Amino acid sequence: SQQGEEDPQALSIQEGENATMNCSYKTSINNLQWYRQNSGRGLVHLILIRSNEREKHSGRLRVTLDTSKKSSSLLITASRAADTASYFCATEPVNNAGNMLTFGGGTRLMVKP
Amino acid sequence: DGGITQSPKYLFRKEGQNVTLSCEQNLNHDAMYWYRQDPGQGLRLIYYSQIVNDFQKGDIAEGYSVSREKKESFPLTVTSAQKNPTAFYLCASSIVGANQETQYFGPGTRLLVL
Numbered sequence: 001s002q003q004g005e006e007d008p009q010a011l012s013i014q015e016g017e018n019a020t021m022n023c024s025y026k027t028s029i030n031n032l033q034w035y036r037q038n039s040g041r042g043l044v045h046l047i048l049i050r051s052n053e054r055e056k057h058s059g060r061l062r063v064t065l066d067t068s069k070k071s072s073s074l075l076i077t078a079s080r081a082a083d084t085a086s087y088f089c090a091t092e093p094v095n096n097a098g099n100m101l102t103f104g105g106g107t108r109l110m111v112k113p
Numbered sequence: 114d115g116g117i118t119q120s121p122k123y124l125f126r127k128e129g130q131n132v133t134l135s136c137e138q139n140l141n142h143d144a145m146y147w148y149r150q151d152p153g154q155g156l157r158l159i160y161y162s163q164i165v166n167d168f169q170k171g172d173i174a175e176g177y178s179v180s181r182e183k184k185e186s187f188p189l190t191v192t193s194a195q196k197n198p199t200a201f202y203l204c205a206s207s208i209v210g211a212n213q214e215t216q217y218f219g220p221g222t223r224l225l226v227l
Contacts, residue, residue: 031214042203042218043156088155092214100146100171101216103156 006089006107014112019076021107023089024069030092032065032072033101037086046074046087079111116140119204119219126191126198127227134189134222136204143209145187146216149173150201159202162187163209191224199226 007022023032031050035043049056049065049072056063062075076083086108090101117138126132136145144163148156158171162181176195181187187206191198201223205216 033215035218040201040221040223042220043205043216044218045215048215090216100158100161101214102158103148105155106153108153 006087006104008107009105010108010110012110012112013079015079015081017079017111019079019083019109019111021074021087021109023072023074023104025072025089025091025102025104026070027091028094029067030094032063033090033092034061034063034072034074035088035090035103037088037106039085043088076109079109081111081113083109083111085109117204117206117217117219119202119222121222122220124222124224125227126224129193131190131192132224134191134202134204134224136187136189136219137185138187138206138217138219139185140206140217141184142206142217143184144207145181146205146207147171147177147179147187147189148203148205150203150221156203159189198224200224 005024013019033048034046036046037043047058047063049063060077065072086106088103088106090103120135146161147159150156157173159177160168160179162168165184168179168181178190201221203221204219207216
């Protein structure tokens with residue numbers, strides 16, 4: 001079952017614009033992570049935010065977490081063509097055995113030059 | 114170079130045939146995972162293993178089998194019982210323990226049915 005659901009499913013923007021992706025989940029979590037996947041490749045970890053954190057930054061990435069609404073957002077500022085990829089949120093549920101993650105369906109981002 | 118490797122990159126399966134996908138890591142990670150990804154979809158967990166000689170079923174284990182005889186290796190066999198095996202298969206590994214939840218992924222194997 002998919003715990004996280006991303007919105008929108010697809011997003012097309014111009015280079016230099018900001019891109020915002022949202023993730024909603026259903027159960028209480030220890031942390032929420034965002035991963036990036038280039039077409040036909042493996043996933044790469046971008047950023048992790050814990051349940052007691054509300055906002056986190058890493059370079060051009062900004063992640064927020066609202067545990068009361070069970071939602072998170074990923075903001076990519078000043079986007080570049082190289083940011084074109086699929087972005088997935090993944091949640092680690094509370095009382096999780098094995099550090100398992102549950103992935104959402106992803107947002108496909110296209111950044112036009 | 115430290116990392117996680119998968120082979121082959123492409124694999125073709127005939128009807129009724131079992132095929133095995135390889136996953137190797139030299140990150141000294143205890144936990145390893147297998148995911149299936151269908152086109153335009155997210156990842157679904159097939160099997161995971163936290164320690165050598167032990168593994169657990171994920172959400173979609175039917176038609177698949179695994180072994181964990183060595184810490185570095187976690188091969189996945191797609192059996193003939195898996196009726197719709199065409200997908201992209203991703204292997205991942207992670208450290209087991211508090212505050213070590215990031216998973217590291219291999220490049221994937223694309224399985225196609227002839």
